[in-house]
Amino acid sequence: MGWKFYRNTSTVFGNKNPLAVLSAFKPVPLKGESTGHVNILLAGDSADRTDDSGGCNLTDSIMVLSINTKTHAAYMLSVPRDLWVVIPGVGGSKINAANTLTSFSESGYPAGGMGALEKVINDNLGIAINYYALVNYTAFKDAVNQVGGIDVNIQSPDPRGIYDPSFRGSEGSLKLANGVDHLDGQTALNLARARGDPYNGVYGAYGVPNSDFDRTNHQRQMMLALKEKGMGMSVLSNPLKIGGLMDAVGNNVKTDFQINELASLYYMFKNIKSTDIQSLSLNSADGQHLLANYTATGGQLALAPAAGVDDFSQIQAYIAKEFNATAVTKEAAKVVVLNGGKTAGLGKSYGDVLTQKGANVTSVGDASSDYNATTIIDNSGGKKPATKNMLGSMFGSGSFSTNASANAPLIQQYPGDFIVILGANQQAPDSSASNSSSSNI
Numbered sequence: 001m002g003w004k005f006y007r008n009t010s011t012v013f014g015n016k017n018p019l020a021v022l023s024a025f026k027p028v029p030l031k032g033e034s035t036g037h038v039n040i041l042l043a044g045d046s047a048d049r050t051d052d053s054g055g056c057n058l059t060d061s062i063m064v065l066s067i068n069t070k071t072h073a074a075y076m077l078s079v080p081r082d083l084w085v086v087i088p089g090v091g092g093s094k095i096n097a098a099n100t101l102t103s104f105s106e107s108g109y110p111a112g113g114m115g116a117l118e119k120v121i122n123d124n125l126g127i128a129i130n131y132y133a134l135v136n137y138t139a140f141k142d143a144v145n146q147v148g149g150i151d152v153n154i155q156s157p158d159p160r161g162i163y164d165p166s167f168r169g170s171e172g173s174l175k176l177a178n179g180v181d182h183l184d185g186q187t188a189l190n191l192a193r194a195r196g197d198p199y200n201g202v203y204g205a206y207g208v209p210n211s212d213f214d215r216t217n218h219q220r221q222m223m224l225a226l227k228e229k230g231m232g233m234s235v236l237s238n239p240l241k242i243g244g245l246m247d248a249v250g251n252n253v254k255t256d257f258q259i260n261e262l263a264s265l266y267y268m269f270k271n272i273k274s275t276d277i278q279s280l281s282l283n284s285a286d287g288q289h290l291l292a293n294y295t296a297t298g299g300q301l302a303l304a305p306a307a308g309v310d311d312f313s314q315i316q317a318y319i320a321k322e323f324n325a326t327a328v329t330k331e332a333a334k335v336v337v338l339n340g341g342k343t344a345g346l347g348k349s350y351g352d353v354l355t356q357k358g359a360n361v362t363s364v365g366d367a368s369s370d371y372n373a374t375t376i377i378d379n380s381g382g383k384k385p386a387t388k389n390m391l392g393s394m395f396g397s398g399s400f401s402t403n404a405s406a407n408a409p410l411i412q413q414y415p416g417d418f419i420v421i422l423g424a425n426q427q428a429p430d431s432s433a434s435n436s437s438s439s440n441i
């Protein structure tokens with residue numbers, strides 16, 4: 001086991017010094033930890049395929065894993081391989097081609113293709129990448145096999161489930177029923193690739209109507225399933241499985257993590273439940289499609305921002321909101337702020353504070369009558385507890401009104417979740433009341 005550990009860590013990290021390998025047991029702070037976000041770029045290529053040399057370095061799987069070190073939540077964002085971007089030194093191209101730019105060299109980024117991909121993601125999506133891991137598909141297949149397979153809940157819109165016959169030779173085909181399916185390594189790899197496109201004239205696929213978006217959704221599902229299985233005691237207490245996972249990683253992964261940083265990542269990540277890892281897609285962002293079909297010069301079919309080619313502002317705003325999400329912002333409670341006191345501008349001041357705390361302030365105005373004390377009307381039906389707790393901590397839990405009949409006219413006039421009526425006793429907020437979340441992701 002010691003030899004496997006030394007050999008594989010030396011291969012992945014390029015350090016042959018045994019003493020340096022031992023530094024894995026001395027964790028150090030991660031890049032980005034102090035700013036609140038550790039962002040890891042995960043990319044998959046087919047460099048392990050000997051029959052596909054022309055496209056083996058294209059990263060057909062691209063994800064960003066962002067760990068919010070303040071809220072202890074994590075986010076997995078899939079980046080479509082066909083997204084049209086500007087690649088340094090190349091110009092307009094699909095994003096999956098960035099990794100082929102082996103000559104890339106720019107301060108602040110790793111040298112080579114993964115550095116180019118990091119820059120493209122930073123420039124277009126507004127995500128500052130701290131680390132990368134480039135994984136070929138053999139690593140994924142072998143890792144799934146080493147943990148004894150993974151369970152994935154297939155929910156295809158087709159009642160038959162998923163079928164894709166367009167794989168090569170020994171890869172077989174893919175056929176899965178709706179519901180929980182147990183996948184071995186090859187089946188998991190086929191699902192990670194399946195998007196219903198014909199290969200070598202093979203047609204007949206069903207169950208993946210959204211093509212690459214379905215594929216990336218399945219990839220995120222399987223990453224979470226692999227995380228659950230790999231960090232379970234049945235694996236961690238089994239030296240043979242751990243040794244097999246070491247081999248899967250050592251032979252097939254390239255990264256700019258340092259050895260002692262991985263220990264920090266493990267301790268940070270092991271306390272994050274899978275239910276606290278949110279899966280994000282640009283195809284379905286708060287019910288909106290942020291991408292649109294695009295035909296580039298020369299006839300290439302690609303995807304571009306729905307706001308317009310090269311206009312990533314809407315996408316950046318969505319990512320910033322999600323990556324900085326709190327319990328309050330996730331509830332998106334509608335809050336009305338009315339000034340019922342004598343201090344001019346008090347409503348706007350508290351409206352700004354509540355907005356900075358993540359509340360969805362829909363209206364700010366003056367109350368129709370004077371209020372001696374601040375009063376909060378809760379019309380959420382108990383469905384917005386985080387926002388209620390936040391308002392209670394700001395104005396006092398005794399501020400909530402229980403007089404339903406007296407509140408009815410206001411609720412009718414201001415439909416929403418909460419109405420905050422500032423009374424004559426309410427002081428102006430001090431500067432420390434603001435708790436704005438940083439958009440530096």
